[in-house]
Amino acid sequence: MTIVLLSMSLLIRTAYERCREDTGMMRLHQMVEYVRCQEDEQQRGGALRKGDKVYGIIESGSRHREIEAGVHEPENRMRMLTIFDNMTEGDRDDGGTRETGSPFS
Numbered sequence: 620m621t622i623v624l625l626s627m628s629l630l631i632r633t634a635y636e637r638c639r640e641d642t643g644m645m646r647l648h649q650m651v652e653y654v655r656c657q658e659d660e661q662q663r664g665g666a667l668r669k670g671d672k673v674y675g676i677i678e679s680g681s682r683h684r685e686i687e688a689g690v691h692e693p694e695n696r697m698r699m700l701t702i703f704d705n706m707t708e709g710d711r712d713d714g715g716t717r718e719t720g721s722p723f724s
Contacts, residue, residue, distance in 0.1 A: 640679050648686060649676040656691045 650664035655673040662668070663695035666675040668690065 623707050636680070640682060643677055643679055644684055645676045647677045647684070651688055655688050 647665050650666040653669045654661060654663050654666040654678075657668070660668045661669075665677050666673055666686075668674075671690045673686075673688045673690060674687075677684050703710050
C-alpha cells in the first residue's frame with residue numbers, strides 16, 4: 620500500500636510540474652505574439668522587442684526556453700505588393716488607382 624501511495628504522489632507531482640512548465644511556455648508565446656503586433660518597442664512579460672525581432676525567454680527549474688519571432692508589419696508587405704500594380708494592369712493611372720467610370724461600359 621505504501622509503494623502505491625508513494626508512486627501515485629510522485630506521478631501527481633510530476634504531472635503538476637509538467638503542466639506548470641507547459642502553461643508558462645504558452646503564456647510566453649502569447650506575450651511574444653502580443654508584442655510582435657505592437658507599433659513601438661516594448662517589453663511585456665518575458666518578451667522583448669528589439670528592432671525587427673521579438674525575443675522571449677523563460678526559465679523554469681532546470682529548463683531554459685527561448686522564442687524568437689519577426690515583427691508583424693502587414694502595412695510594409697502591402698506597400699511592397701503595390702509597387703508592381705502599374706506594371707501588371709494597363710488600366711491604371713500613374714497614382715496606382717483605377718480610373719473612374721461606369722462599371723457597365
